[in-house]
Amino acid sequence: MASLSLHHISTTPFVRRATPLNLWTRTQKPFSIRSQSAPVLSQDDLKRLAADKAVESVKSGMVLGLGTGSTAAFVVEKLGHLLSTGQLSNIIGIPTSKRTQEQAASLNIPLTTLDLHPHIDLAIDGADEVDPNLDLVKGRGGALLREKMVEAASSSFIVVADDSKLVSGLGGSGLAMPVEVVQFCWKYNLVRLEGLFKELGCEAKLRLAGDGSEKPYVTDNGNYIVDLYFKNPIKDGFAAGKEISAMEGVVEHGLFLGMATSVIIAGKTGVEVMTK
Numbered sequence: 001m002a003s004l005s006l007h008h009i010s011t012t013p014f015v016r017r018a019t020p021l022n023l024w025t026r027t028q029k030p031f032s033i034r035s036q037s038a039p040v041l042s043q044d045d046l047k048r049l050a051a052d053k054a055v056e057s058v059k060s061g062m063v064l065g066l067g068t069g070s071t072a073a074f075v076v077e078k079l080g081h082l083l084s085t086g087q088l089s090n091i092i093g094i095p096t097s098k099r100t101q102e103q104a105a106s107l108n109i110p111l112t113t114l115d116l117h118p119h120i121d122l123a124i125d126g127a128d129e130v131d132p133n134l135d136l137v138k139g140r141g142g143a144l145l146r147e148k149m150v151e152a153a154s155s156s157f158i159v160v161a162d163d164s165k166l167v168s169g170l171g172g173s174g175l176a177m178p179v180e181v182v183q184f185c186w187k188y189n190l191v192r193l194e195g196l197f198k199e200l201g202c203e204a205k206l207r208l209a210g211d212g213s214e215k216p217y218v219t220d221n222g223n224y225i226v227d228l229y230f231k232n233p234i235k236d237g238f239a240a241g242k243e244i245s246a247m248e249g250v251v252e253h254g255l256f257l258g259m260a261t262s263v264i265i266a267g268k269t270g271v272e273v274m275t276k
């Protein structure tokens with residue numbers, strides 16, 4: 001396990017005294033936050049705290065990768081505010097989804113593409129799981145392909161999350177690890193993916209649109225998503241990623257390995273900046 005440095009930032013005035021989070025033993029569970037001396041912080045409050053901390057690294061003139069999801073949306077919101085109040089200028093963003101593109105455009109954040117700006121100064125995005133090596137599972141919001149392209153092109157990649165995202169091993173939350181696949185013979189690939197991780201008790205499911213119908217979810221790139229649910233965490237993420245990528249018809253997977261420069265985690269005891 002790589003050694004990590006943790007920089008602690010108190011969430012005062014919400015929490016009077018902060019202690020480091022117990023990063024490596026947490027399991028995924030919903031939490032409500034209560035302190036005798038402070039108001040309750042919701043999960044959205046924590047996401048916003050992490051987002052605001054990350055935006056402190058943004059400087060005028062930067063090319064920015066704009067992530068997708070509820071935490072990344074707080075980042076985009078803050079950037080819009082700083083631009084509209086003149087506290088930031090001359091930034092340009094590359095959105096990782098149509099959703100983020102729409103939000104950023106509505107806040108008058110100038111936008112560009114990787115074609116026009118292949119070198120990104122800083123990307124900020126959420127994550128679904130963060131392990132002790134700062135390796136990630138991403139893509140439960142369905143934007144994994146564009147996220148990976150944008151974040152791989154960034155000199156620096158800051159992850160923002162609340163502490164429910166901390167896991168001791170990837171796949172360990174029991175929630176989905178997504179794989180984007182072409183529509184053609186998706187079932188063939190679903191069966192092959194499930195077989196690949198049989199010994200981890202993997203169950204593969206086609207992601208549905210979520211509108212109550214049996215229609216599949218379609219990504220911004222016109223593909224389907226196969227969600228992998230593991231009973232046991234993945235032991236070697238790099239080997240797993242390699243095997244998934246080698247399958248014909250797989251477009252991208254949600255393992256983001258060795259990509260994060262730092263992870264900003266907000267929890268009831270404060271905000272931690274985790275770096276390798």
Ligand SMILES: O=C(CO)[C@H](O)[C@H](O)COP(=O)(O)O
Nearest residue numbers: 069070071126139141142143
């Ligand atoms: O990878 C993502 C979208 O594809 C998101 O960053 C991830 O799902 C976390 O989302 P949220 O901040 O809403 O928990």
